[in-house]
Every structure is written in structure tokens, then in C-alpha cells.
Amino acid sequence: MRAAALLTALYPPAIREHWGAELSHEVAAAGVRSWPDTLAGAARLWLHPGDWPESTAGQTRRVVAVAAFAVTAVAALLLRANQPSAALTPDARHAATALWLVPVLCGIGLAAPLPALCAGALRRLARTAAGALTAPACAVLALYLTARSGLVDHLTGAAHLVPVLCYWSVLGFTALRTCALVARIARTAAPPSTRRLRAALHLIGTGLALAAVRSLLDGGRAAPHLGALTATGTLGLLAAVTLGVGRDLRTGRAV
Structure with missing residues (x-):
């Protein structure tokens, strides 16, 4: 679970605020196999701030x-x-x-x-x-x-x-x-x-x-x-x- 939390922390703040708990749970449930896709997803979102939600x-x-x-x-x-x-x-x-x-x-x-x-x-x-x-x-x-x-x-x-x-x-x-x-x-x-x-x-x-x-x-x-x-x-x-x-x-x- 700690690895999932660390990976989720790499996402933009707005993404973590809205879907952080669900994302962390999904990464923890999928295990190590999901880590590359999780990192790639974080990188893609950082490159597209126009798609972030706003609190x-x-x-x-x-x-x-x-x-x-x-x-x-x-x-x-x-x-x-x-x-x-x-x-x-x-x-x-x-x-x-x-x-x-x-x-x-x-x-x-x-x-x-x-x-x-x-x-x-x-x-x-x-x-x-x-x-x-x-x-x-x-x-x-x-x-x-x-x-x-x-x-x-x-x-x-x-x-x-x-x-x-x-x-x-x-x-x-x-x-x-x-x-x-x-x-x-x-x-x-x-x-x-x-x-x-x-x-x-x-x-x-x-x-x-x-x-x-x-x-x-x-x-x-x-x-x-x-x-x-x-x-x-x-x-x-x-x-x-x-x-x-x-x-x-x-x-x-x-x-």
C-alpha cells in the first residue's frame, strides 16, 4: 500500500484531490504490474494541465x-x-x-x-x-x-x-x-x-x-x-x- 501511495503522490495535486484515494486503491490492488502505467499516466497528466479539474x-x-x-x-x-x-x-x-x-x-x-x-x-x-x-x-x-x-x-x-x-x-x-x-x-x-x-x-x-x-x-x-x-x-x-x-x-x- 505504501508503494501505491508514493506513486499516487506523483500525480498533479488536482488529480490527487479528486481521485487520489481511488487511484491508490487501484494501484495497490493491481500490484507491481500497474506501476509502469501509473508512472506514464502521471507524466501524461503533468504535460496536460488544461485537463486538470479545479477545486x-x-x-x-x-x-x-x-x-x-x-x-x-x-x-x-x-x-x-x-x-x-x-x-x-x-x-x-x-x-x-x-x-x-x-x-x-x-x-x-x-x-x-x-x-x-x-x-x-x-x-x-x-x-x-x-x-x-x-x-x-x-x-x-x-x-x-x-x-x-x-x-x-x-x-x-x-x-x-x-x-x-x-x-x-x-x-x-x-x-x-x-x-x-x-x-x-x-x-x-x-x-x-x-x-x-x-x-x-x-x-x-x-x-x-x-x-x-x-x-x-x-x-x-x-x-x-x-x-x-x-x-x-x-x-x-x-x-x-x-x-x-x-x-x-x-x-x-x-x-
């Missing part, structure tokens, strides 16, 4: 907006993990290397839920941001101070893995908390309109596609390696998924 007005747009931030966070971690080439690393001397970032940042700005511009709402926003980001900020500061202290230089053997694990744990934790902050803000803030959200997804997808193409072209000039190929392929997949979801959001539907 509250704007629910779909809120979930998709948070998903846009999550996709961007995954792409950022992926690029950092693979030590991107000069073709993707922003450089003041070579502005073209940052061109792919422009549509991504513009898309994130369009997808952001907008809190009300009043003193009370802004105070709540500040408290929410402080609650979500204090722990990541402390973790980043501790990581920075440890690196500057020189203690890492004296580690030998397997102990060298400790700072690496800490580094990636902090980055992953920060990305997770940032997405959680967006989700909290989205509960009370005005979600982006369908038109604005579609534009945001198209911009983010275009930026990721540009990054994938630049990475592919740059990789063709040197001997390819598994990490670079994986990063390029994953960026392309994220771009295709984001653009596909953007196309699925139909302006005429109240999502």
Missing part, C-alpha cells in the same frame, strides 16, 4: 507557476553539476554567453505570483520569505565560512567526499526551499493569468532550448563526455516539456 479558481495556474520555478531550479543544478562550458557561463566580456538566460529570467518574472501591494500583504510576504529562506541562508553562510577557513584543504582520503556532499546538499536544499517559498506565496497571491503563464513557459522553454543548442554546438568542438551529453539531453527534454505545457494551456479555458 478553487486559479488552482491550475498556481501549480504550473510553481512547476516553472522547479524546472528552472533543476536546470540550474544540472548546469552547475556539469561545470558548463564558456558557451553557457555568463561573462561580462562575452554577452552572447548569457543570451539563453534572458528569456529564462523573463519567464520566471512573468510566472511569479503577485501579492497584493498593501502593507499587510507585504509584511506577510516578508515573514514567509524569512521563514523559508533563513535556514538555506545559514547553510550557505556556513558552507562559505568553512571553505574560507582552509579546513577543507587538510582533508584526506574518503573525508574529501564530505565537503562535496555538503555542497550539493546545501544547493539542493536551497533550491527546494525556494520552490517551497513560491508555493506558499502562490496560495494567497494572485496567480498569473493564463496568457501570462503561457508566455512565461514559452520563454523558459526557449531559453532552455537555446542552452541545449549552445551546449551541443560547443560540445562538437571537443571530445564529448557522458556528463556533457547528459546535461545537453536533459536541457533539451526540459525545454520540450516546458514548451509543450505552455501550448496545452488554452486561453479559452478558465484554468
